[in-house]
Amino acid sequence: MIYAYRCRSCGLAFDSNTRDDPYPCHVCGGLIKRDYSTVQLSTPTFKPHFNHAVGQYVSNTRQFSDALKVTSDMNSEATGMDHHYVRVDPGDVPRPDTATEAFEVRSKFIRDNNINERTL
Numbered sequence: 001m002i003y004a005y006r007c008r009s010c011g012l013a014f015d016s017n018t019r020d021d022p023y024p025c026h027v028c029g030g031l032i033k034r035d036y037s038t039v040q041l042s043t044p045t046f047k048p049h050f051n052h053a054v055g056q057y058v059s060n061t062r063q064f065s066d067a068l069k070v071t072s073d074m075n076s077e078a079t080g081m082d083h084h085y086v087r088v089d090p091g092d093v094p095r096p097d098t099a100t101e102a103f104e105v106r107s108k109f110i111r112d113n114n115i116n117e118r119t120l
Helices: 061-079 098-112
Strands: 003-007 013-016 031-034 049-051 056-058
Touching: 049 098, 056 061, 056 098
Parallel strands: none
Antiparallel strands: 003 013, 003 031, 049 056
């Protein structure tokens, strides 16, 4: 892991693979501290995709979570058993083959153009 450091006196910035702080700056002798201003905490980007578990194209995390809950509830009612779907992020799934990719493109086209799929 790489850690960012900055001198409180002269502003010298550098990276290190150790977590040794504080210690004196080798340029001015000032105090070196970890620089947390460069740390970026964020959630991974959701990639729109056709999700086979919910049977529809999902474009954001909220839509996917809602569709997953609805599908889980419908399956529980239909079978009389509790089915719990586990969310899988698209980044964890292997790259789709060309048939799956074509199906996703078709589904997105249908959704984006408000086409009734049953009339196709």
